[in-house]
Amino acid sequence: MKSVAEALQLVLENELPRQIESVPIEDSLHRILAQEVFADRDAPPFHRVSMDGIAIHSSQLDKKGTFRIEGIQAAGDAQKTLASRENCLEVMTGAILPSNTNCVIPYEQIDIKNGTASLAKFDYKENQNVHLKGTDAKTGDLLIQKGTLIQPGSIAVMATVGVSKVNVIKAPKITICATGNELVDISDKPLAHQIRKSNVYMLQAALKSLGIPAQILHLEDDKQLLKTSVEKLMEENDILLFSGAVSKGKYDFLPEVLESLGIKKLVHGVAQKPGKPFLFGKKDKQLIFGFPGNPASTLICFHLYFKAWLMAHWGIPNSGIFATLAEEVSFKRPVTYHILVKVMAEKDKLVAVPVVNSGSGDLVHLAEADGFLSLPAQSASFKKGTNYPLTFLNQAWF
Structure with missing residues (x-):
């Protein structure tokens, strides 16, 4: 044996x-990527407004605390230009930063009355609340490596660079x-x-x-x-x-x-x-x-x-997860003992609580288990607080 x-x-x-096969990205979750995914343009592709508020030019902050509102730059609209640096444009999250501005002040820190925005404070900096073009990636950058397990975030990246069908194992x-x-x-x-x-x-x-x-x-x-x-x-x-x-x-x-x-x-x-x-x-x-x-x-x-x-x-590395026994367990037969457990997070470790059951035919209590610990054949007694390999039963890639 x-x-x-x-x-x-x-x-x-x-x-x-x-x-290898090609599948739509909506069918690629938990598949293994068989191609590399590259940025088809900078990310973000423009200076992106990261908070709702007003866009100004920071050079005016030492001169004044009120700004007349010239208009609104909405997400999805073509870039507008601030006509005068003494004024401002209202801007929405996700919009392109208007030309002739370089700073966004959130609505929570201004007071708007009669078409004029007044600042509550003046310690704003150039590019504040602006997600600068190319900050996350440049055109041609490798975004996802071949062999990656595709997760929801991977699908979002593929979608944003125009990959509608993807090669997977x-x-x-x-x-x-x-x-x-x-x-x-x-x-x-x-x-x-x-x-x-x-x-x-x-x-x-x-x-x-x-x-x-x-x-x-x-x-x-x-x-x-x-x-x-x-x-x-x-x-x-x-x-x-x-x-x-x-x-x-x-x-x-x-x-x-x-x-x-x-x-x-x-x-x-x-x-x-x-x-x-x-x-x-x-x-x-x-x-x-x-x-x-x-x-x-x-x-x-x-x-x-x-x-x-x-x-x-599929080339996915073994996670090598361990958990700590919450109570002493005895098992006298000289074989590896796989014990069903409930798993809890406690500070910086996982704690495994044995699930009371009537044996391997007990389907009811199997459904209560998060995983199992593999206790080595060389021992007959396993002390509380000792660590053993943990295999999850209910989490796909753990």
């Missing part, structure tokens, strides 16, 4: 070819397979011996949060039907994710079926709890991730192995 570190290394060693084609004759659809009323499918929807949601669409299938516990279905799915997908059928039960046919199809099992069995039966295999350019059927095992193994593989495949 492999350790968690050995299993993860074997998973990470197996790459798939990277492909193509997401692998994935199908999620539920196994087990005890499973029925969400809309069905289960019999006393049945349960509704939930793991596959959980995995589908986790993939969606990473920007990857995936279809869902339910495969029956029939060896020949399973073999036929998996063979067809391997031809149509880059990656298959299985929930269930990987353990030692009489109807856990998946390991045997994969072997009969020429899929090399690189990992099957990890010294961890939950998730001991985790399976990983490869054939040609297809990868197989087999997660144990209990919901906590499925979700923890998804994050530990599939998501870690995806991040490495």
Whole structure:
């Protein structure tokens, strides 16, 4: 049986070819940028008014405290010119700074009566409350590097430089397979011996949060039907994710079926709890991730192995987050213990509070967890205040 570190290394060693596709920027969130993005003009492209108020020429501040208002420079209007430096123009946030002015005084610091603005104070400077042209970037500057994880701010930058379609790393084609004759659809009323499918929807949601669409299938516990279905799915997908059928039960046919199809099992069995039966295999350019059927095992193994593989495949560095145990935990088996936790921010650290649950089949308390701590196999007692690796369950790229 492999350790968690050995299993993860074997998973990470197996790459798939990277492909590029072009998508509209509104569909690019959480995708990996496959091009560089450059400024097509200075940013901002003009001297930009950064507060509502009046624009004056600062040379007049030593001479007077009142200014006659000549007019208004609104955002989106062509640049106006202040006819006399003894006067002012009202200006709106986002407008181009009027010609013959170089300072903006906010409305909160002036009093306007009968078309004249009076100043409350006189210590204003040239270019005050003005966002100068080219302050943020010059034409041709590199704004976003290739390989960047696209976030809402990235989309705003691409939009402002006119990138309506963007090249991204193509997401692998994935199908999620539920196994087990005890499973029925969400809309069905289960019999006393049945349960509704939930793991596959959980995995589908986790993939969606990473920007990857995936279809869902339910495969029956029939060896020949399973073999036929998996063979067809391997031809149509880059990656298959299985929930269930990987353990030692009489109807856990998946390991045997994969072997009969020429899929090399690189990992099957990890010294961890939950998730001991985790399976990983490869054939040609297809990868197989087999997660144990209990919901906590499925979700923890998804994050530990599939998501870690995806991040490495897309070049996203491991965040290396740690959290502090809020209470003592004991676990006597010599395996890595993944313990569900609630996470709280406390001063300059993250504190992990264990979630009381009845095991890896406890779906209700899994939903309460923010993540899990991985406690090392070398210890049996884990003291309050000690730090351990934290994996978030509910935040896409953490």
